[in-house]
Amino acid sequence: MPIRPKSFERGRALTSAAISVSQLCHWYGSGTTRRQVLQRVALEIEPGEVVLLTGPSGCGKTTLLTLVGALRQVQEGSVRLFGEELHGAGRAQRQQLRRRIGMIFQGHNLLRCLSSEQNVQMGADLLEGLGYRARRDQAREWLRAVGLGDHLDKLPHDLSGGQKQRVAIARALAAKPALLLADEPTAALDSRTGREVVDLLKRLAREQGCAVLMVTHDPRILDVADRLLRMEDGQLFSQQLQVG
Numbered sequence: 001m002p003i004r005p006k007s008f009e010r011g012r013a014l015t016s017a018a019i020s021v022s023q024l025c026h027w028y029g030s031g032t033t034r035r036q037v038l039q040r041v042a043l044e045i046e047p048g049e050v051v052l053l054t055g056p057s058g059c060g061k062t063t064l065l066t067l068v069g070a071l072r073q074v075q076e077g078s079v080r081l082f083g084e085e086l087h088g089a090g091r092a093q094r095q096q097l098r099r100r101i102g103m104i105f106q107g108h109n110l111l112r113c114l115s116s117e118q119n120v121q122m123g124a125d126l127l128e129g130l131g132y133r134a135r136r137d138q139a140r141e142w143l144r145a146v147g148l149g150d151h152l153d154k155l156p157h158d159l160s161g162g163q164k165q166r167v168a169i170a171r172a173l174a175a176k177p178a179l180l181l182a183d184e185p186t187a188a189l190d191s192r193t194g195r196e197v198v199d200l201l202k203r204l205a206r207e208q209g210c211a212v213l214m215v216t217h218d219p220r221i222l223d224v225a226d227r228l229l230r231m232e233d234g235q236l237f238s239q240q241l242q243v244g
Contacts (some may be wrong), residue, residue, distance in 0.1 A: 007140040007202055016083045018179050018211035019045040019143075024077035025107055026234075028061055038062050040077070042048040047178070047209040050202055050224055054239070055231035062183055064070065064231070066215065069101055070094040082178065102177030102216045105183045108164045117152040118166045124175030140168035147193060161188040173204060180204065182200055186221060190244050194222050198224045230240045240242055 008061045014034035026038040037060045045051050055061055066072045067079055068087075074087040082095050089097075102123070110119050121216060124130065130138070143149055146166040156164055180201065186194035198221045204210045222228060228239045 015035050015079075017044045018047050018049075018082060019043060020078070020080040021068065022078045024064075024067065024074070024079060026060075026067065026072075036073060037234050041234070041236045042148055043229070043236060045211045045213060047136050047211050047224050048205050050212040050214070051227045052222060053229045053230060054216060058232045060234040064109040064236075065105075065213065065215060068179075069103055070097050072190055099175075099179045100149055102172035102175055104169050104172045104180070104182040105163075106184050106187060108156070108168045110164055110167060110171075112127075113158050115153050116148060116159070119156075119167055120171045120174050120181065123171040123226065126170050126175040138174050139170070142174045143167070145173075146170045146197065162190065162193065165189060166193070166195040166197070169200075173200070175209055176208060178208075180210055180212045180214075182212070182216075184215055186216065186218045191220060194218065194221065227235050 021041055021043040024038055024041040025036065029032050029035055029037050039066060053064070054241055057127060063072075064224060067074060067080070070086055070089070070165075072082065074089075079086040082100065084093070084097060086097070087096065111122075114122075117136070117139050120142055121135050124135040124138040127135070128140070140149070140152060143152060146169055148163060148166055148170070151159065151163060156167075159167065163186065166168065167184060172182075182201070185201070198214075201212055201214070202224045205212045216222075230237050230239045
């Protein structure tokens with residue numbers, strides 16, 4: 001079943017980079033245990049661009065995602081989202097920016113007491129001007145798009161790991177984000193479903209002008225990237241795309 005939801009809409013063109021990062025440094029711990037995990041990272045991603053980030057475990061990839069996603073305070077350097085600076089930004093500003101970001105992380109973060117449909121509807125709830133019925137229909141459409149149209153009423157504990165991941169993906173996409181951050185979105189998926197999901201993300205980028213930054217170790221999906229970056233010891237490097 002190809003993943004092609006009907007509800008794609010062309011987003012408004014953005015006049016600046018979705019992400020602009022410069023001289024970004026980050027540390028964990030304090031005193032003798034203080035450890036630098038990001039070293040002067042620089043990055044720009046334009047609306048509609050798909051960038052894949054690879055690198056060994058523990059090199060700083062997820063830390064970078066959480067900083068770009070306004071989930072952590074920027075310690076040193078600059079992170080600009082849609083032209084707004086995050087360094088020194090308060091909680092309210094970061095919360096407002098997160099409404100424009102879709103996030104797919106490995107932990108799924110589904111609410112255990114809510115059905116698949118209700119979890120995905122939480123994403124659609126971020127869209128302004130939609131009534132309850134329209135938000136419910138959006139949730140059902142995205143669940144069908146990721147192959148879970150017959151799992152609408154199931155709670156997370158009744159789903160496999162791969163199914164939970166697809167619910168999390170549908171929830172992120174239901175908000176029609178201007179920026180999508182994904183941490184290993186295909187890790188729990190079989191090859192066919194993983195391909196359908198990344199093709200959907202690529203389509204989202206093209207048709208809605210959504211910027212996509214995706215961390216992955218999956219060599220099967222590198223061909224969706226406009227650019228491929230690699231992180232080593234907290235430093236970011238451009239990598240030649242060799243697909244074929």
